[in-house]
Amino acid sequence: MTTSDSLVQMPGDRSQRTTLHDAVIRFSGDSGDGMQLTGTQFTQTAARLGNDTSTFPDFPAEIRAPAGTTFGVSGFQIHFSDHRIYTPGDHPDVLVAMNPAALKVNLPDLKPSGILILNEDAFTANNLEKAGYTSNPLEDGSLTAYRSFSIHITTQVEKIQSEGSKLSFKEIGRTKNFWTLGLIYYLYSRPLEPTLEFIDAKFRQGELADANRRALKAGYLYGEVAELFQETYEVRSAQLQPGTYRNVTGNQATAWGAIAAAEQAGVPLFYGSYPITPASDVLHELSRHKSLGVRTMQAEDEIAAVTASIGASFGGMLALTGSSGPGIALKTEGLGLAVSAELPLVVLNVQRGGPSTGLPTKTEQADLLQAIYGRNGECPIPVLAAATPSDCFRMMVESFRIALKYMTPVILLTDGYLANGSEPWRLPEENDLPKIEARFAEPSPDFHPFLRDPDTLARVWPLPGRAGLEHRIGGLEKNHDSGHISYDPDNHERMIQVRQTKVDRVAHDGARTEIFGPRNGKVLLLGWGSTYGAIRQAVHVLREQGREVSHAHVRHLNPLPADLGDVLAGFEQVLVPEMNLGQLRMLVRANYLVPAQGLSKVKGKPFAVEEIVQHVQKMENDA
Amino acid sequence: MSATTLTKKDFATNQEVRWCPGCGDYAILAAVQRVMPKLGARRENTVFVSGIGCSSRFPYYMNTFGFHTIHGRAPAVATGLKIANPELDVWVVTGDGDGLSIGGNHLLHALRRNVGLKILLFNNRIYGLTKGQYSPTSEAGKKTKSTPFGSIDAPFNPVTLALGANASFVARAFDRDPKNLERVLERAARHKGSAFVEIFQNCNVFNDGAFDGFTDKKVRSEQQVWVEHGKPLRFGKDGEKGIVLGEAPGFEPRVVTAGVDAPDEDLLVHDERQPNGILASILGSMTPPLAPMAMGVLRDFERTTFEDGVLDQVDHAPNGAGRSIHELIRAGDTWTVE
Numbered sequence: 001m002t003t004s005d006s007l008v009q010m011p012g013d014r015s016q017r018t019t020l021h022d023a024v025i026r027f028s029g030d031s032g033d034g035m036q037l038t039g040t041q042f043t044q045t046a047a048r049l050g051n052d053t054s055t056f057p058d059f060p061a062e063i064r065a066p067a068g069t070t071f072g073v074s075g076f077q078i079h080f081s082d083h084r085i086y087t088p089g090d091h092p093d094v095l096v097a098m099n100p101a102a103l104k105v106n107l108p109d110l111k112p113s114g115i116l117i118l119n120e121d122a123f124t125a126n127n128l129e130k131a132g133y134t135s136n137p138l139e140d141g142s143l144t145a146y147r148s149f150s151i152h153i154t155t156q157v158e159k160i161q162s163e164g165s166k167l168s169f170k171e172i173g174r175t176k177n178f179w180t181l182g183l184i185y186y187l188y189s190r191p192l193e194p195t196l197e198f199i200d201a202k203f204r205q206g207e208l209a210d211a212n213r214r215a216l217k218a219g220y221l222y223g224e225v226a227e228l229f230q231e232t233y234e235v236r237s238a239q240l241q242p243g244t245y246r247n248v249t250g251n252q253a254t255a256w257g258a259i260a261a262a263e264q265a266g267v268p269l270f271y272g273s274y275p276i277t278p279a280s281d282v283l284h285e286l287s288r289h290k291s292l293g294v295r296t297m298q299a300e301d302e303i304a305a306v307t308a309s310i311g312a313s314f315g316g317m318l319a320l321t322g323s324s325g326p327g328i329a330l331k332t333e334g335l336g337l338a339v340s341a342e343l344p345l346v347v348l349n350v351q352r353g354g355p356s357t358g359l360p361t362k363t364e365q366a367d368l369l370q371a372i373y374g375r376n377g378e379c380p381i382p383v384l385a386a387a388t389p390s391d392c393f394r395m396m397v398e399s400f401r402i403a404l405k406y407m408t409p410v411i412l413l414t415d416g417y418l419a420n421g422s423e424p425w426r427l428p429e430e431n432d433l434p435k436i437e438a439r440f441a442e443p444s445p446d447f448h449p450f451l452r453d454p455d456t457l458a459r460v461w462p463l464p465g466r467a468g469l470e471h472r473i474g475g476l477e478k479n480h481d482s483g484h485i486s487y488d489p490d491n492h493e494r495m496i497q498v499r500q501t502k503v504d505r506v507a508h509d510g511a512r513t514e515i516f517g518p519r520n521g522k523v524l525l526l527g528w529g530s531t532y533g534a535i536r537q538a539v540h541v542l543r544e545q546g547r548e549v550s551h552a553h554v555r556h557l558n559p560l561p562a563d564l565g566d567v568l569a570g571f572e573q574v575l576v577p578e579m580n581l582g583q584l585r586m587l588v589r590a591n592y593l594v595p596a597q598g599l600s601k602v603k604g605k606p607f608a609v610e611e612i613v614q615h616v617q618k619m620e621n622d623a
Numbered sequence: 624m625s626a627t628t629l630t631k632k633d634f635a636t637n638q639e640v641r642w643c644p645g646c647g648d649y650a651i652l653a654a655v656q657r658v659m660p661k662l663g664a665r666r667e668n669t670v671f672v673s674g675i676g677c678s679s680r681f682p683y684y685m686n687t688f689g690f691h692t693i694h695g696r697a698p699a700v701a702t703g704l705k706i707a708n709p710e711l712d713v714w715v716v717t718g719d720g721d722g723l724s725i726g727g728n729h730l731l732h733a734l735r736r737n738v739g740l741k742i743l744l745f746n747n748r749i750y751g752l753t754k755g756q757y758s759p760t761s762e763a764g765k766k767t768k769s770t771p772f773g774s775i776d777a778p779f780n781p782v783t784l785a786l787g788a789n790a791s792f793v794a795r796a797f798d799r800d801p802k803n804l805e806r807v808l809e810r811a812a813r814h815k816g817s818a819f820v821e822i823f824q825n826c827n828v829f830n831d832g833a834f835d836g837f838t839d840k841k842v843r844s845e846q847q848v849w850v851e852h853g854k855p856l857r858f859g860k861d862g863e864k865g866i867v868l869g870e871a872p873g874f875e876p877r878v879v880t881a882g883v884d885a886p887d888e889d890l891l892v893h894d895e896r897q898p899n900g901i902l903a904s905i906l907g908s909m910t911p912p913l914a915p916m917a918m919g920v921l922r923d924f925e926r927t928t929f930e931d932g933v934l935d936q937v938d939h940a941p942n943g944a945g946r947s948i949h950e951l952i953r954a955g956d957t958w959t960v961e
Contacts, residue, residue: 050958194956246952246955256948263947289944292947295707300732311672311702311705314690315707315708316707333693427953464708465668465708475691
């Protein structure tokens with residue numbers, strides 16, 4: 001190893017260094033090029049430096065699509081800053097494209113005169129053709145609007161490996177992602193230690209670890225020695241709220257929220273699930289934590305996943321089942337049973353593009369009406385939605401709080417964007433978590449399975465194994481107290497009403513509309529779920545322009561927060577940006593008779609801030 | 624509290640039983656209620672889980688815990704319940720439509736996992752509650768409301784299906800022989816792991832006499848063989864008949880007159896504990912009138928149960944990332960903002 005140690009401890013620098021408030025980088029390449037790893041490493045380093053971060057991994061449904069094709073392109077975008085940010089950014093300042101297909105797919109998003117880093121070795125005639133280029137963009141002048149740096153990255157990593165290396169040509173070639181990461185670290189004045197530590201931990205010792213370390217350092221050194229860049233950049237740490245932080249993805253936070261809820265309730269967690277994109281990581285994460293009492297079951301299908309969860313709940317566990325749209329559709333009948341039997345259960349839907357198999361790896365929020373209404377009969381279920389990756393933790397805890405307090409299934413909506421996206425998370429302290437109470441029934445002379453709490457209307461939770469609590473329940477309509485089958489018309493109406501009223505009462509139990517900006521004004525942007533960040537940033541931009549615009553966000557979708565009607569009344573116009581064709585807009589119109597307008601985007605991609613900003617500007621100009 | 628001796632009556636509820644008069648389900652209910660005290664079962668520790676169909680009304684008539692779930696899903700619900708509380712005695716009551724058609728997948732996977740469930744499949748070879756369509760065990764050619772020109776489906780054999788899923792306990796009984804039914808139920812209850820019992824049950828409204836060919840008293844001794852571990856298979860009026868396995872490859876059971884067609888030592892001897900279950904499959908495949916219907920315990924083989932496996936992992940999983948959620952979320956890459 002000839003690289004000097006001084007490199008690792010921030011080298012001296014000959015280029016001019018400019019301080020920026022924030023920057024957006026997109027790493028893109030073939031799905032086997034390791035771009036997700038590269039992006040995650042950059043994120044961890046940024047987080048360690050105290051930047052605020054927001055990320056957007058975007059990858060194809062195919063595990064390894066044919067190399068070099070546009071549909072096999074995998075991307076990872078990171079936005080990092082010295083202030084609070086809410087989105088991964090609309091347009092990258094820097095685009096890394098490891099092959100022509102990645103360039104083709106991602107170039108339209110790059111900022112004018114943005115930095116373009118290309119692996120020239122991959123721009124072969126064959127790859128150009130596969131990407132659909134008729135001429136080589138490196139030579140035909142089509143990249144002159146950008147600051148383009150075309151480097152023989154593959155050649156570089158081959159050169160630096162020691163002679164007599166036992167690594168194959170292919171293995172050496174794979175280190176080019178670390179080389180590129182090193183180069184970008186140089187460009188943004190980042191230290192290498194966090195990634196070197198990662199390589200130590202991930203690859204342990206051996207030639208592969210050495211090769212990756214060498215590639216990372218070589219990339220950095222190349223930036224410095226080759227004097228490619230006229231200037232380098234620095235993004236200082238952000239003023240974040242004091243506390244202990246970590247980086248977290250939505251799926252991680254979701255899984256941890258369930259473990260936290262189980263701990264708060266003092267009831268062990270059951271997770272029944274069937275593998276499905278993009279929800280499988282929740283199953284993977286929970287399966288790792290059996291030492292915390294988590295019992296997971298990879299069921300034979302989605303229906304077994306929900307019904308086994310119902311069985312576990314009947315037996316006294318804190319039950320969770322998770323899936324994405326197609327799987328939720330299969331669970332529908334089971335949800336009806338949980339409503340009818342009034343058993344606590346949380347159902348996680350990590351939404352993806354639909355209908356049917358749709359766009360498995362892309363994001364959408366088009367399952368809202370399915371969650372609220374998609375069952376036979378009058379079948380009310382509280383529906384909640386998380387706003388950001390770390391918010392998934394809090395909303396999972398909240399879902400279980402409601403499920404146990406009201407003895408009801410609860411649906412928690414996240415989506416692919418939240419699930420795979422990440423942000424720094426200020427870790428909650430032990431007493432930050434709400435108390436969650438599991439109230440198991442005690443035997444009494446007047447016990448029956450539908451004894452209700454007069455305030456919440458929750459029925460008791462009588463566990464098998466306790467003498468004196470023997471009872472029979474099921475999906476047939478039940479007598480309002482004994483639980484025996486009842487076909488009595490008045491009893492049926494009474495049971496329908498009580499199940500509905502029970503869910504309606506959740507509206508008055510701490511759910512509040514979150515408001516950014518004044519409570520009165522011209523335009524209210526109302527959002528739910530993962531559009532939170534884009535709407536918040538857009539409203540920030542619009543307010544800077546002097547417009548009377550506020551942002552309202554709801555996390556409780558069914559029932560809607562009790563204060564929402566008053567909030568809506570404070571504005572001349574209401575605009576609901578959604579990644580669907582207007583589902584919350586329809587609910588708002590129906591519930592409040594407010595002529596809310598919609599802004600729809602269903603491209604499998606989150607909103608760009610500018611899309612919302614421009615729409616509001618146009619709305620106001622037209623008014 | 625379990626010192627009190629319970630009787631059959633203690634397991635009956637005050638619910639009016641709503642099966643058709645003459646239905647085979649009555650006899651099965653009575654047999655189950657009689658077996659419970661013999662097993663020393665405690666009401667509070669017993670749960671009956673069912674799906675949808677005539678048989679699935681069963682839990683309402685048992686004074687234990689009961690869960691009447693949705694069509695076909697009882698094995699999955701019961702699996703979750705058994706994971707939640709492995710101490711419970713969990714019985715699943717299902718039918719040929721519920722268990723083999725809409726819920727076939729769950730049944731197979733419960734058996735494959737060896738979840739400690741006692742699964743009673745009431746096989747009447749017809750859909751009763753929906754008023755008479757053919758079921759997955761109906762014979763080919765059967766004319767029903769939905770098959771006016773005869774069914775073109777080949778039927779399942781529930782027992783060989785269960786054995787194909789490596790069920791660790793498989794048995795057969797029928798409604799009109801309560802004594803042997805009770806013996807089988809008792810054995811099933813005492814088996815650790817999945818116990819699958821096919822119970823031939825007469826639907827006197829939509830498929831009356833479906834099993835008369837081997838359950839009618841007049842033909843029973845000729846058309847059934849009661850299998851017992853370690854004993855040669857003998858049947859016939861005076862036990863004069865036996866089974867031998869045919870010429871190579873030796874899988875074809877052949878009816879012989881003992882001592883005449885074959886010496887006694889050549890008669891097939893039952894081994895319910897055979898690890899690979901091949902003998903049980905051969906016995907389970909026998910179909911009258913070519914060979915007698917094998918009744919009793921075809922297989923009883925011990926292997927690790929699913930719930931034990933789940934709890935074993937929970938008890939012994941490495942304590943990698945901390946002992947609480949607060950330790951877990953602080954494990955790994957964290958930083959502090961002052």
